[in-house]
Amino acid sequence: MQGFVYRLIAPRPTFAADMTPAERATLMEHGAYWSALMTAGKAVAFGPVDDPRGSYGLGILLVDNLDEAEAIRDADPAITAPHGLRAELSPMIRLVTAAGVFEGG
Numbered sequence: 001m002q003g004f005v006y007r008l009i010a011p012r013p014t015f016a017a018d019m020t021p022a023e024r025a026t027l028m029e030h031g032a033y034w035s036a037l038m039t040a041g042k043a044v045a046f047g048p049v050d051d052p053r054g055s056y057g058l059g060i061l062l063v064d065n066l067d068e069a070e071a072i073r074d075a076d077p078a079i080t081a082p083h084g085l086r087a088e089l090s091p092m093i094r095l096v097t098a099a100g101v102f103e104g105g
Contacts, residue, residue: 001062001102003044003095004069008057008076011084016048016055022083029077034059037072044097062095062102 037043046059095102
């Protein structure tokens with residue numbers, strides 16, 4: 001198992017304050033998707049970050065490999081929707097959780 005940082009990047013810095021109803025609906029689907037990942041044990045944590053330079057979403061995945069992390073990213077409703085959201089994945093060198101320590105591959 002390996003940890004990955006998932007960073008959901010909004011299409012504009014003001015997204016959190018001025019998203020449209022359609023964008024808000026997509027973000028609700030995104031939250032449900034990540035809640036299911038949490039239940040399945042693939043997400044360790046997730047949520048929005050209120051960065052003064054522009055908010056973004058942050059998730060920590062614990063999956064078998066990069067291919068699985070990319071498949072999760074590619075199926076995320078926030079990514080499949082036409083709103084211009086994008087996501088970056090970064091492998092963690094080491095992920096320490098209550099369940100144990102996971103080293104990068």
